[in-house]
Amino acid sequence: MSRIVKIFDTTLRDGEQSPGCSMNLKEKLEMAKQLERLKIDVIEAGFAIASPGDFESVQLVANEIKNATVASLARSTEKDISTAYEAIKTAVNPRIHFFIATSDLHMEYKLKMKPDAVLEKAIAMAKYARNLCGEVEFSAEDASRTRPEFLYQVLEAVIDQGVCVVNVPDTVGYATPDEYFRFIQGIRNNVPNIDKAVISAHVHDDLGLAVANSLAAIQAGAGQVECTINGIGERAGNAALEEIVMALKTRNDIYQADTNIDTTQIYRSSRLLTKLTGVKVQPNKAIVGENAFAHESGIHQHGVLANKQTYEIMTPESIGLKENKMVLGKHSGKHAFVDKLSSLGYSFKDEEILDLFEQFKVLADKKKDITDKDILALVEQKQLAIPEVYSLERFVISTGNTISTAATVQLRKNGDLIEGVSLGDGPISAGFKAISELVGSNLTLIDYGVEAVTDGTDAQGEAQVKISDGNQVYHGRGLSTDIIDASLKAYIDAVNQMIYINETQVHAEKV
Numbered sequence: 001m002s003r004i005v006k007i008f009d010t011t012l013r014d015g016e017q018s019p020g021c022s023m024n025l026k027e028k029l030e031m032a033k034q035l036e037r038l039k040i041d042v043i044e045a046g047f048a049i050a051s052p053g054d055f056e057s058v059q060l061v062a063n064e065i066k067n068a069t070v071a072s073l074a075r076s077t078e079k080d081i082s083t084a085y086e087a088i089k090t091a092v093n094p095r096i097h098f099f100i101a102t103s104d105l106h107m108e109y110k111l112k113m114k115p116d117a118v119l120e121k122a123i124a125m126a127k128y129a130r131n132l133c134g135e136v137e138f139s140a141e142d143a144s145r146t147r148p149e150f151l152y153q154v155l156e157a158v159i160d161q162g163v164c165v166v167n168v169p170d171t172v173g174y175a176t177p178d179e180y181f182r183f184i185q186g187i188r189n190n191v192p193n194i195d196k197a198v199i200s201a202h203v204h205d206d207l208g209l210a211v212a213n214s215l216a217a218i219q220a221g222a223g224q225v226e227c228t229i230n231g232i233g234e235r236a237g238n239a240a241l242e243e244i245v246m247a248l249k250t251r252n253d254i255y256q257a258d259t260n261i262d263t264t265q266i267y268r269s270s271r272l273l274t275k276l277t278g279v280k281v282q283p284n285k286a287i288v289g290e291n292a293f294a295h296e297s298g299i300h301q302h303g304v305l306a307n308k309q310t311y312e313i314m315t316p317e318s319i320g321l322k323e324n325k326m327v328l329g330k331h332s333g334k335h336a337f338v339d340k341l342s343s344l345g346y347s348f349k350d351e352e353i354l355d356l357f358e359q360f361k362v363l364a365d366k367k368k369d370i371t372d373k374d375i376l377a378l379v380e381q382k383q384l385a386i387p388e389v390y391s392l393e394r395f396v397i398s399t400g401n402t403i404s405t406a407a408t409v410q411l412r413k414n415g416d417l418i419e420g421v422s423l424g425d426g427p428i429s430a431g432f433k434a435i436s437e438l439v440g441s442n443l444t445l446i447d448y449g450v451e452a453v454t455d456g457t458d459a460q461g462e463a464q465v466k467i468s469d470g471n472q473v474y475h476g477r478g479l480s481t482d483i484i485d486a487s488l489k490a491y492i493d494a495v496n497q498m499i500y501i502n503e504t505q506v507h508a509e510k511v
């Protein structure tokens with residue numbers, strides 16, 4: 001009989017703190033809701049004390065998520081732990097996750113504490129956290145490089161205080177699979193009260209071994225693994241959730257462990273994270289890369305046509321890659337549209353549905369078949385909408401291969417019309433320049449790209465723009481069947497993001 005391994009997702013904490021992966025409040029909530037659809041057991045929503053903005057987002061996730069445990073990270077101080085609890089206390093199932101480093105290297109140089117003092121601190125904080133919250137997880141930072149006897153002693157002591165999950169990270173991504181297997185086994189054999197707690201693995205991918213190490217931990221008896229969507233995270237990233245889950249599913253004969261994950265939501269979760277952060281997945285990435293299920297060579301294609309199993313160890317359907325073939329079109333009614341929304345896991349108030357249905361009709365006039373991806377793009381755009389200080393009213397761009405490009409762009413700023421003209425090397429650069437001059441800030445374009453949401457010549461284009469004001473990078477998105485329209489909208493969205501983020505940070509400081 002297979003046992004269940006719990007999936008602890010730290011996309012919103014360890015993942016979000018990696019370069020280029022920051023998300024605003026609405027984006028974090030949207031990601032959390034998708035993690036809930038994916039049926040994650042524990043969502044680590046953030047590090048509540050890190051900033052007022054972090055506190056607010058952890059609190060929002062705790063309020064909204066009903067079917068998963070919501071955790072916040074805390075260092076080993078009363079202030080950190082009580083702030084974490086303050087942020088998560090309204091969750092259906094809150095969990096405080098506190099940590100202290102236990103390796104000689106970290107204790108001596110980072111904490112400047114003697115082992116006895118670290119042990120004492122861990123005990124005191126476990127007691128403090130347990131008084132606040134029924135569910136407490138303890139992490140021994142740099143556990144894989146900790147002297148085993150000391151680690152056993154610390155784990156036994158915190159379990160005695162009522163900690164129910166002990167996490168033993170390979171913080172620096174240094175362990176190898178057989179070593180990490182023996183390490184977990186050592187904990188099982190040498191911590192006398194280990195049956196009162198779940199052992200958790202949290203590994204980083206510095207040597208490309210994160211998933212292998214997580215699977216080794218599971219084989220050695222770990223009951224929880226900590227991971228992120230697309231493997232995002234500090235440095236080389238965390239263990240990739242989708243790879244661990246699909247390895248357990250595909251090789252159940254070896255691991256004899258299941259998860260509660262709805263694997264058909266994997267592709268959608270990966271795609272949403274890419275959209276929110278603008279950080280792309282490499283094409284050959286296992287499970288969710290663009291080529292992961294593509295058979296290029298003739299011999300392989302021939303084999304797959306004859307019998308899929310010749311070259312396919314799992315199906316694209318199992319991760320939700322192949323979408324429902326039921327397409328909507330111009331003549332689809334509101335009823336069919338609402339059905340489609342609920343089959344995608346969304347429920348909206350009546351007035352929101354009316355608004356979305358109107359947008360759907362506009363799109364259906366331009367595009368014959370409306371697929372799930374088109375509808376998801378519309379819905380996500382609505383969910384992620386932030387106050388529009390600037391919006392695109394109209395633009396005219398004249399371009400050609402023998403003339404210089406001129407863009408006239410008219411924007412609405414808080415209701416008032418403003419217009420600017422600019423020259424550029426091409427339509428996008430001229431358009432961006434015109435907007436930047438109208439906004440009047442000194443903005444640098446960091447990254448720009450446009451992709452088709454679906455196949456076909458009438459496909460919607462989704463543009464991504466990253467700009468910097470010298471302090472921070474802001475990420476904007478735009479959607480349209482016209483790529484120049486989508487691109488200008490994305491640039492304006494990035495400007496609105498800049499205003500929104502700066503305003504919510506000021507507002508958050510009042511918390």
Ligand SMILES: [Zn+2]
Nearest residue numbers: 014202204234
């Ligand atoms: Zn980590």
